Amino acid sequence: MIDRARINSSQEVLSGRRDLLEAAASGINDVLVIQGFDVPLVTDGEKAAQVISAYAAETLNHRRGQVNVTDFALDMVNNTDLGNPAVPDFILLDTDLFNERTNFVFGCTWASLGLSVQSIARVMRYTNDPGLQRLHTRHVARHEFAHLRGLNKASDYLKPDSREGIYQGHCADTCTMRQCVTVEEAITQAKELENHELAGFCTGCFRTLWNKRYN
Ligand SMILES: [Zn+2]
């Protein structure tokens, strides 16, 4: 049972792109509503943003110009009060992200830690259209937060994606949980799902989110 969720960001997002922070918050709320929760989505504001920016700078791989998202998440969990599984935590960064297996990720989620990290870097680079940037940010936030709230393993999906690698643990249906590998693909998918019911989740993913709401 959760009594709140929390969203924070880097200073750059907080001061420069509050609209994208709100877009991500909308994506998180979409998932909370699907799980039947009417709980506050809180933020720690400027103080948390300073801490987040400091750890993002510390885990930045200068050669790649990207934050190592796993190192960043571990730093947050080990050194701050974020990462308590009782409170779902979402962090929005402006810096591009990578992890060991991929050249970049839009976001990454550790369900056992109750933590999602997402970046706006790729969509900012792809388009100057703030409407498309918000659409993409909300779509990815829904996707990551749904990983956090219960959709992870092949068995969580009615139609699991049978492909290997980054497609594992995703949905093969026309669904928010379908894996996207480019910004273009994610925007196309977000547009396609924009007016769908259930925040673009297929009925199988909706059912899993509902069944796991008290996990
Ligand atoms: Zn995913």
Ligand SMILES: [Zn+2]
């Ligand atoms: Zn699905």
